[in-house]
Structures are given as C-alpha cells and as structure tokens.
Amino acid sequence: xxxxxxxFLAFFALVLPVFHLLRRWLRLQNAFLLxxxxxxxxxxxxxxxxxxxxxxxxxxxAALGMExxxxxxxxxxxxxxxxxxxxxxxxxxxxxxxxxxxALAAGDRLGVTLNVPLLHVVLPVGISFYTFxxxxxxxxxxxxxxxxxxxxxAYFTFVCCFPHLVAGPIQRPSHLLxxxxxxxxxxxxxxxEAVWLLAWGFFLKECVADALAPFVALAFREGQTSGxxxxxxxxxxxxxxxxxxNAYSIIARGAGRLLGLEFIWNFKQPYFSLSLQDFWRRWxxxxxxxxxDYLYIALGGNRLGPKRTYVNLLxxxxxxxxxxxxAWNFVAWGVLHGGALAIERFAGERFRGRSRPALVGWATTxxxxxxxxWLFRCQSWAxxxxxFTSLRHLEWTTDHTRLLGxxxxxxxxxxxxxxxxxxxxxxxxxxxxxxxxxxxLVAVLLFGVYVMFxxxxxxxxxxxx
Amino acid sequence: MDSSISSSSEPIRLRVxxxxxxxxxxxxxxxxxxxxxASTALFVHDRGEPAVTLDDHIVAxxxxxxxxxxxxxxxxxxxxxxxxxxxxxxxxxxxxxxxxSYALLAWAGPAAWGAVAxxxxxxxxxxxxxxxxxxxxxxxxxxxYHEKGTEHLIVEGTRDWPRFPWTAGRDRxxxxxxxxxxxxxxxxSYGVAYGYPDVLRARLMENHxxxxxxxxxxxxxxxxxxxxxxxxxxxxxxRLWSRLEGLGVERVMVVSTPVPAARCDAQTEHELAGxxxxxAATARPGWVTALDLPVCRPDADFATATHLxxxxxxxxxxxxxxALGGVGR
Numbered sequence: 080x081x082x083x084x085x086x087f088l089a090f091f092a093l094v095l096p097v098f099h100l101l102r103r104w105l106r107l108q109n110a111f112l113l114x115x116x117x118x119x120x121x122x123x124x125x126x127x128x129x130x131x132x133x134x135x136x137x138x139x140x141a142a143l144g145m146e147x148x149x150x151x152x153x154x155x156x157x158x159x160x161x162x163x164x165x166x167x168x169x170x171x172x173x174x175x176x177x178x179x180x181x182a183l184a185a186g187d188r189l190g191v192t193l194n195v196p197l198l199h200v201v202l203p204v205g206i207s208f209y210t211f212x213x214x215x216x217x218x219x220x221x222x223x224x225x226x227x228x229x230x231x232x233a234y235f236t237f238v239c240c241f242p243h244l245v246a247g248p249i250q251r252p253s254h255l256l257x258x259x260x261x262x263x264x265x266x267x268x269x270x271x272e273a274v275w276l277l278a279w280g281f282f283l284k285e286c287v288a289d290a291l292a293p294f295v296a297l298a299f300r301e302g303q304t305s306g307x308x309x310x311x312x313x314x315x316x317x318x319x320x321x322x323x324x325n326a327y328s329i330i331a332r333g334a335g336r337l338l339g340l341e342f343i344w345n346f347k348q349p350y351f352s353l354s355l356q357d358f359w360r361r362w363x364x365x366x367x368x369x370x371x372d373y374l375y376i377a378l379g380g381n382r383l384g385p386k387r388t389y390v391n392l393l394x395x396x397x398x399x400x401x402x403x404x405x406a407w408n409f410v411a412w413g414v415l416h417g418g419a420l421a422i423e424r425f426a427g428e429r430f431r432g433r434s435r436p437a438l439v440g441w442a443t444t445x446x447x448x449x450x451x452x453w454l455f456r457c458q459s460w461a462x463x464x465x466x467f468t469s470l471r472h473l474e475w476t477t478d479h480t481r482l483l484g485x486x487x488x489x490x491x492x493x494x495x496x497x498x499x500x501x502x503x504x505x506x507x508x509x510x511x512x513x514x515x516x517x518x519x520l521v522a523v524l525l526f527g528v529y530v531m532f533x534x535x536x537x538x539x540x541x542x543x544x
Numbered sequence: 545m546d547s548s549i550s551s552s553s554e555p556i557r558l559r560v561x562x563x564x565x566x567x568x569x570x571x572x573x574x575x576x577x578x579x580x581x582a583s584t585a586l587f588v589h590d591r592g593e594p595a596v597t598l599d600d601h602i603v604a605x606x607x608x609x610x611x612x613x614x615x616x617x618x619x620x621x622x623x624x625x626x627x628x629x630x631x632x633x634x635x636x637x638x639x640x641x642x643x644x645s646y647a648l649l650a651w652a653g654p655a656a657w658g659a660v661a662x663x664x665x666x667x668x669x670x671x672x673x674x675x676x677x678x679x680x681x682x683x684x685x686x687x688x689y690h691e692k693g694t695e696h697l698i699v700e701g702t703r704d705w706p707r708f709p710w711t712a713g714r715d716r717x718x719x720x721x722x723x724x725x726x727x728x729x730x731x732x733s734y735g736v737a738y739g740y741p742d743v744l745r746a747r748l749m750e751n752h753x754x755x756x757x758x759x760x761x762x763x764x765x766x767x768x769x770x771x772x773x774x775x776x777x778x779x780x781x782x783r784l785w786s787r788l789e790g791l792g793v794e795r796v797m798v799v800s801t802p803v804p805a806a807r808c809d810a811q812t813e814h815e816l817a818g819x820x821x822x823x824a825a826t827a828r829p830g831w832v833t834a835l836d837l838p839v840c841r842p843d844a845d846f847a848t849a850t851h852l853x854x855x856x857x858x859x860x861x862x863x864x865x866x867a868l869g870g871v872g873r
Contacts, residue, residue, distance in 0.1 A: 099558040270564040278572070290722075293729050300736050337561075478739065481727040488725045514571070522575030529580055530717045535731065 080122035081539060082330045083284050083532070090119065095337055102263070109236045109259055112338070119241035120205070127203040130168060135238040137164040138213045142220040142227035154221060161217035165210040172200055173207070177405030205245030207402055207544050209238055211369055216252045218373055225252045233259045240340070242331040246324070246541040248345040248365035255340065263339025275510055275521065276333030279496070280326045282524040284539075285531040287489045288323035291315045292537040294482055301461045306470040307479040311486065313453045318490050320452065321350065323540045324363070344506060348497050353440035355416070355423050355447060370399050388424065393417035403455070403544050408463065412454045419447045583713030590716050598734055599649055602627070602755070603694060605745040606648055609753050610660045615668025618868075619793075620645035620753070621657040621784070625801035626676025628851040631861040632752035638865035642668075645753030650681035653689045654780040656698035658787030669792040674864070675784075675823070675832075678801045678850045679771035679812075682819050686776040699783070733758045756854050757847035766807045766849070771800075771815040773822050781826040789831075797868065798823050799835040802860055804849060808840035835867050 080087050094115045101108040121128050141161040148154045176197045186193040216237070219225035228234040237256040243249075297303075298312020328345035335342045345364050352358035359367045375395040381388040393414065400413025457463040500508045509517060602624075618641050620630050626647035636643035646661045661673065689695050729735040730744060737758030738744040748755055788796060800816040820834035837860075845856025852860055 096558055096562075099561055102557065265561060265564075267564055267568075270561070271568050274565070274568045274572070290726055290728075293731060293735050296732075297729050297735055297739065337565075481740070485726045485728075518571035518575055521569075521572030522579065525572060525576035526579040526583075529576065530714050530722060534718065 080119045081542070082327065082334075083281065083539075086122065087119075090115075091334060098338060099263075105260075105262060106230070106232055108263070109230075109232045112241075113232060113236045113239060116236070116239040116241035116244060120239065120244055123204050124201075130172075130203055130206075131209055131239065132235065134164050134168050134210060135213055135235055137161060138217045138238075139228070139231060139234050142217055143229065145217075145220050146227040158217060158221040162214060165214050165217075169206060169210050171198070172202055174401070174405045176200075181407075202543070204542055208247045208249055209244065211249050211366075211402075212251075213238060215249070215369060215373060216256075219252055225256075228252070228256055230260075242334040242338070242340075243342055246327045246331075246539055246544075247363075248328055248331065248343050249369055250342065250365070254343065258340050265337070265339045269336045269339075271510055272507055273333040273336035275507065276329045276336065278521045278524045278528075279509075280328075280330035280333060281528045281532075282326075283322040283493070284326035284330075285534070286527045287493055288319045288326060288540075289535040289537045290489050290531065291319040291322075291485065292535055294485055295319055295456070298482075299456050299458070299462060299466065301459065301465050303462075303465055304469050304472055305476075305479075306473040307475060308482070309453070309466040309469045311479060311482045312466075313449060313456070315482065315486050316456045317350075317449060317452050318486060318493070320455075320540055321346070322493060327539050327541060347506065348501055350445065350448075351441075351497070351501055352444050353437055355419050355444050358444055358448060359416075359420070366399065366402070370395050370402075374398060385425070385428065389421035392420045392424065396420065406458075407460075408454050408457050412451050415447065415451050415454060580713055583717050584709060586713070587716035588709050588712040590712070598731055601730065601741045601744055602748075603648060603652065603698075605741075605748045606646060606753065607660060607663075607698070608745060609644075609749055610646055610664035612749070613664060613668070614644050614752070615642060616644040616665070616670045617641040618643045618672045618674065619661050619665065619670045620647050620674045620676060621661050621788075622647045622674075622676035622801075623650040623652075623657075623678060623681035624648070625678035625681065625850045625852075626674075627753075628755055628757040628847065629801045629857055629860055630674070630676055630754065630864060631857055632754045634858060634861045635865055636752070638862065639868060643752060644670075647676060647753065650678075650684060651688050651694070652698060653684075653695045654777065655783035655787075656695045658784035659699045662787040662791055665791040671792075671794045672868075673788050673793045673796045674868070675796060675798045676801050677798075677819075677823070679769045679803065679816060679819070680850060682771060682773040682777045682823075684774055684777055689776060689780070756857065757851035759847040759851070760853065761804060761843055761846035761848055763843065764806075766804075768809045769803045769807045769812045769849075771812070771819045773819050778822060778826055781823060785827045785832070796827065796832040797835050798832055799837055799864060799867075800839050801850070802841040802845070802852060802856070803839050804843045804846045805840045806843050807849060813839050835864070837863055837867050 080090060094111075098108060098111060098115070101111055117125075117128055120131070138161045141157045141164075144157045145154045148157060176199065179195050179197055183193050183195065216225070216234075220227045228237070233256065236259055237250070237252060240250075240255065240259075243255075295312055295316045298308045298315065303309065325346045328342075332342045332344070343365055347361040347364065349358050349362035352361055375391055378391040378394060379387055380391060383391075394417070396417030397410055397413035400409040400411070400416070403409045403412070453466070454463075457466060496509065500506055502508075503511065505511070509520060512520065606627075618635070618639065620626055620632060620635075620643065624647070627645060627649075630645060630647070632643040632645040635641075644664065646657070646664050648657055648660060657675075727740065729740050730738050734744070737756070738747060744755070785796070798820045800820060803812055803816075816839050817834070817836065820836075824832040824834050826832075841852075841856055841860065845852055845859065847853040847856075
C-alpha cells in the first residue's frame with residue numbers, strides 16, 4: 080500500500096480509531112498495529128511477509144541468545160548469525176543478479192565464458208529499510224546499548240510498524256521500541272503537528288514531486304540530445320527526489336504522531352547546506368546516521384589517521400550508494416560523495432582556521448549534489464553517455480523556457496516554506512503562524528492535493544530501494 | 545497550544561483525539577471545502593474542451609484536424625487501432641490518392657467517427673472510406689460510450705464539452721491554473737516521443753491524421769482475442785453510414801486491425817471475419833465491403849495489444865494498400 084492512494088486513506092481512517100479504542104490494552108494495541116502493518120505490507124504481495132518475519136525472527140532469537148550468552152565468543156557468533164541472515168536475504172534479493180551480471184559482462188570482455196544463472200527474483204518492497212533496522216537492533220544488543228526485547232509482539236511491531244516500513248525513516252530500537260513499550264501519549268501539539276505534516280507531505284508528493292516527474296522522464300532517456308534538457312532535467316530531479324522522499328518521511332511522521340509514536344526527522348533542509356558534511360547531517364538522516372554508527376565507526380572512523388579516515392569515508396559512501404540499488408550508477412554516486420567528503424575533510428584540515436564564504440560553500444556543495452543526482456538518475460550506461468554528450472548542444476528553445484518555468488513554479492512553495500522554517504530555526508514554524516494565516520495555508524495545500532491527487536501517479540522513488 | 549490532552553501516564557481517549565482532530569483541522573478543511581465548492585460551481589458550466597488526459601489531447605487534435613477541411617479521396621475512420629495502425633501518408637503514396645485519417649478512439653463510437661469525418665469532408669468529399677476497428681472496440685457497451693459524454697457532443701456538432709460536477713472544479717482548475725503554469729508534457733512514453741500536447745497535435749496534422757504509438761508490447765503469454773460485436777456498437781453504425789453517405793462516399797471498406805500472434809488463433813480470425821460481416825450487414829447491400837486481410841501479425845510489430853508500432857504500422861499499411869488495389873481511382 081502506498082500513502083498517496085485511496086486504499087491507504089481508507090485503511091488509516093479505519094486503523095486510527097480502532098487503535099485508540101484499544102488504549103487500555105497495550106499489548107493488544109501493539110498486536111493490532113502489527114496486524115495492520117501486515118495488511119499494509121501484504122497489500123503489495125503477502126508472500127514477502129514470510130521473508131520479513133523470517134529475518135526478524137532470527138534477529139529476535141539471536142538477540143535473546145546474546146543477552147543470555149555466557150561468553151563473548153558466543154555473543155559474537157549470534158551476532159554473526161543475525162548479520163548473515165539479514166545480509167544473505169539482502170544479497171539474494173537485491174544484489175545477486177547485479178554481481179553475477181557484472182561478472183558475466185567482465186568475463187565476456189576478457190573472453191572467459193562463465194555459466195552462472197541469474198535469479199530474476201522480485202525485489203521485496205522496503206527490504207533495505209527493514210533489514211537495516213533489524214541489523215541496528217542486533218548490533219545494539221550485541222554492544223549492550225539496548226536490552227533484548229522479550230515481548231515478540233513489541234519487537235515485530237518495531238520492525239514492521241507500517242508508517243516507516245517500506246521507505247523509512249530507519250528507526251533505532253532505542254527510539255521506537257522504547258515507545259512501543261509505553262502507553263501512547265498524544266498531545267494537542269502532536270495533533271496539530273500531524274495535521275500540518277500530513278497536509279504538507281501530500282502537497283510535496285502530489286503537487287511538487289509528481290508534477291516534476293514527467294519532465295524528469297523526458298530529460299533522462301536514451302537518445303536525449305539537448306544539453307539544456309539534461310541540465311534542467313537534473314535540476315528538476317534534484318527537487319523531485321527531495322520532495323518525494325521528504326514527503327514520505329513527513330507523512331510517516333504525521334501518521335505516527337496520530338498513533339502516539341514519534342519518528343525521527345529524516346530531512347532538515349538539506350539544500351541549505353554549506354558543506355557536504357553538513358548536507359549529510361540533513362539528508363536522509365536515518366540512513367546517514369546508520370552508516371556512521373554501524374559502518375563508518377566500525378571501520379575505524381577517524382581514529383586511525385587521516386588516510387584511513389578518507390578510505391573509510393569512501394567505503395562508507397560507496398556502500399551507502401549500493402544500499403540504494405544494485406547498479407553501477409549508485410556506486411559512482413557513492414564514489415563521488417565519498418571522494419568529495421574526503422577532499423572536503425582534507426581541505427578543512429589543510430586550511431584550518433580559514434573560513435570559506437558561505438555562498439562559495441553552498442555553491443560548491445550544491446554543484447557536487449547536483450552532479451551526484453545526475454549519476455543517481457541515469458538508469459543505464461547509454462543514458463549516461465547520451466545525457467553527458469548532450470551537453471555539447473546547448474541551444475535554448477521554448478521547451479527549455481517551459482521546463483524552467485515548471486521547475487520555478489513547482490519549487491516556489493517549497494522554497495517559501497523552507498526559508499520561513501530556516502529563519503525561525505524550527506521545522507514546525509508554520510504552526511506558529513497566526514491561526515487564520517495557518518488555516519488558509521493548509522486549506523490551499525489541501526486544495527492543491529485535491530486538484531493534483533493521482534493526476535500523474537508516479538510511485539515513491541525510494542520504494543524501489 | 546501545548547496543553548496536554550493526555551497525561552504522560554494515561555493513554556488518549558478516542559473521543560478526545562477525535563475532538564482535537566476536529567479542533568485542529570476544521571478551519572483548513574472547511575476553507576478547502578469552500579474552495580472545492582467554489583471551483584465546482586464556477587466551472588461546472590464551463591464548456592471548454594478538456595485537456596487533461598492523453599485521450600483528451602488526441603480527440604482535440606483530431607477534431608482540429610477535421611476543422612481544416614482538407615480535400616481527400618480516401619478517409620480512414622475508426623478507433624485508435626486505426627489511428628495508430630494506418631499510415632495515411634504511406635497509404636496515399638501507395639494508392640496515389642489524397643488520404644486523411646480521422647480515426648478517433650473506441651469509446652467515441654461509430655456515430656462520432658462519422659461526425660468528425662463529415663465535418664472534415666465538407667471541402668472535398670472522399671470517394672472511399674476505410675473503417676478500421678479492433679476486437680475490443682466492437683464489444684463496448686452503451687455505458688462506455690456515455691462515460692465521457694464525448695460521443696454526444698461530437699455527434700451534436702457542438703464544441704462544448706460536458707463537465708461532471710464531481711470533477712469539474714478539479715479538472716478545470718488544473719486546466720486553467722496548473723497546466724498553463726507548468727506546461728506539462730504528455731504522460732509516459734508519449735511524453736518521451738512527442739513531448740508536449742501541441743507537438744502531438746502538429747505531428748498529427750503533418751501526418752494527415754496518423755499517429756505512432758511509441759510503446760513496445762511486453763512479451764509474454766496472453767489469452768487469445770475473442771470478438772463479439774455488441775448491440776451498442778452495431779446500433780451506432782447506421783449513424784456512421786448516414787454521415788458517410790451524406791458526404792458522397794461511394795464505397796466503404798471494413799478492415800480488422802491486426803492482433804498480436806501470441807493472442808491470435810484460428811478462432812480469432814474466424815470471429816473477426818464474423819465481425820466484419822456483421823458490420824457490413826448493417827449497411828445497404830453492396831456499399832460496405834469486408835476486407836479479408838490476415839489478422840495475426842508478429843508480436844514485435846506491436847506497441848500495445850491493439851496498437852501497432854511504427855514498423856508494424858508500415859507493413860500493415862502496405863498490405864492494406866495492396867488489398868485496396870485500384871479503389872478510388
């Protein structure tokens with residue numbers, strides 16, 4: 080099920096009252112949330128519920144075993160079992176065909192005939208999100224940062240809780256599982272926040288991200304020969320991917336608020352970043368902090384000297400790129416971000432004490448992010464070559480004026496709201512507006528959603544990851 | 545603002561949550577509802593031609609084409625399989641005739657097909673008409689023809705378009721506010737192939753009413769096509785015939801547009817032959833002739849299950865030209 084569907088609206092309208100009717104029975108409420116989450120996920124393909132529950136069950140028992148284990152070696156073995164279970168599933172469903180196809184292609188070039196069959200399996204929706212969430216649980220228990228959860232209902236609800244299940248934010252056990260163990264608290268402020276987030280989230284998805292999607296589809300195609308289409312199409316994609324993913328994250332947060340759960344902010348105005356490091360503190364925060372805590376630091380972080388730090392940054396970002404999808408453009412995306420982060424770090428150390436003008440920092444950061452989104456969106460080698468070589472043809476036509484107008488029109492409300500949030504230093508700043516102004520703003524957002532709802536019907540980009 | 549409606553130890557009551565939701569959302573929802581009501585009231589009587597879907601753009605383009613009143617010796621009418629399946633330029637070259645296609649969409653219906661051709665033919669009446677239909681188009685029910693109200697308006701010859709109360713505000717706001725602001729390209733692969741609606745319109749004009757479906761048929765097994773003409777379809781044909789007769793068309797040739805080989809068997813061929821005979825039987829004897837071209841074509845020739853792709857379209861047009869022979873000269 081997807082948020083921007085009539086099915087979800089009906090589903091949530093049904094789940095919310097029943098969920099709160101069960102307020103006196105916490106375990107029953109969790110069980111109901113778990114059942115609702117199964118319906119939400121199974122709406123796409125119920126068979127993959129077994130896969131999700133299978134890996135989650137391994138983590139559940141492994142964590143209990145780690146807590147009871149008498150020796151560090153046994154704890155480690157149980158952690159490895161948990162990691163192996165999650166990574167095997169991820170590898171088989173997401174990466175096997177990619178690596179085999181790449182090996183076959185390399186073999187062909189070298190004149191070596193390999194005979195390995197491809198699996199051609201369907202990629203389960205949200206697999207990267209829920210496996211990473213499960214891994215964080217197992218590692219936290221192993222590190223003794225979190226106690227193994229004995230209540231299977233609470234644990235499985237943590238893994239499967241529907242608002243964040245298929246596209247995050249990736250929750251940490253210390254944040255969400257703790258909430259699931261206590262009665263839900265909803266305040267007036269939470270309800271107010273939820274109303275704003277749901278209205279703003281649906282507006283971002285229907286009126287901005289999906290409105291730009293047809294232009295992006297035109298720009299990113301094989302045989303595309305206009306340089307300005309490539310440049311403006313990448314700009315449109317820069318706005319589209321942010322609004323698409325941010326929309327999902329804040330709708331999830333809004334829905335969670337009404338259920339008495341708080342999900343973390345996944346985006347904090349990333350396009351206002353003045354450095355790439357700053358960008359990664361603001362973009363897909365649940366993934367960037369996951370990569371930092373479970374990968375970068377595990378690799379040694381910055382504790383092993385400058386050179387190793389640069390290598391760690393690069394490796395972390397390449398794996399972060401591969402997390403998005405099994406394709407070489409995501410690897411290239413990771414190399415660009417990792418390399419640029421390493422250079423930024425080197426420059427920061429080399430020129431310590433010298434400040435960089437904010438505008439230069441912002442422009443440099445955005446230039447790197449912009450190029451990285453071009454890599455990210457190119458779905459084939461041919462598309463990459465065609466769109467790159469199109470840059471030789473930079474004749475401005477009326478189509479480009481139309482496209483620029485569309486980008487400006489679609490982005491204007493986003494820029495307006497984000498500048499306001501930035502100035503107030505508060506992501507919920509619109510809630511501080513005078514009541515009539517706020518009501519008018521939300522009404523316009525709702526009317527925009529009414530006009531644009533399902534008009535183009537592009538799926539959430541991050542569903543494919 | 546932050547006053548708690550639930551103490552930290554006590555879960556929220558449903559009634560309290562409902563009250564708070566209403567309290568927080570009533571004003572914006574009420575204003576949004578007013579905007580919806582106002583836009584509906586404002587636009588429900590607006591009769592401008594819709595420009596929301598690809599179908600809308602195709603109908604609008606073909607009607608604009610008809611209003612150019614181009615002289616023609618042969619016209620193509622029918623559903624979208626004829627629109628995408630017959631190349632009027634190539635057919636004209638092969639037959640050495642002036643050919644225009646006024647084929648529309650299945651749900652516009654035979655009466656509307658005839659009305660558009662009649663409007664186009666005012667300047668130069670064609671001698672021959674080719675009616676191209678596919679199996680799905682001949683089986684439509686009355687409800688499908690009435691669904692958009694397009695048939696009624698085309699047949700009545702008005703340029704006014706119906707607006708349905710439940711979508712008038714939404715669609716017209718989109719057409720008048722959002723679309724001019726954003727200037728959206730066409731959806732999906734049509735966007736990739738044609739870009740913007742005005743380009744599609746220009747291409748259709750250039751190609752004498754023909755269009756190319758830019759999709760590719762996905763490979764895979766499928767059930768064989770079955771064809772049974774519906775009473776709703778057959779009942780509308782006399783209105784097509786009367787329009788064509790009014791134009792002075794001397795002969796009408798009926799052809800079944802091709803079916804992908806994976807969905808085509810002997811019974812498909814047999815049933816489509818029956819459809820052509822049934823169509824011819826609704827006209828005065830001898831005036832309508834069924835053309836028995838091979839129906840099954842390789843899957844690779846197709847853009848969709850009913851539309852030919854560019855190479856298949858060319859091959860089918862050549863076959864059609866050969867079957868038509870010296871007709872119209």
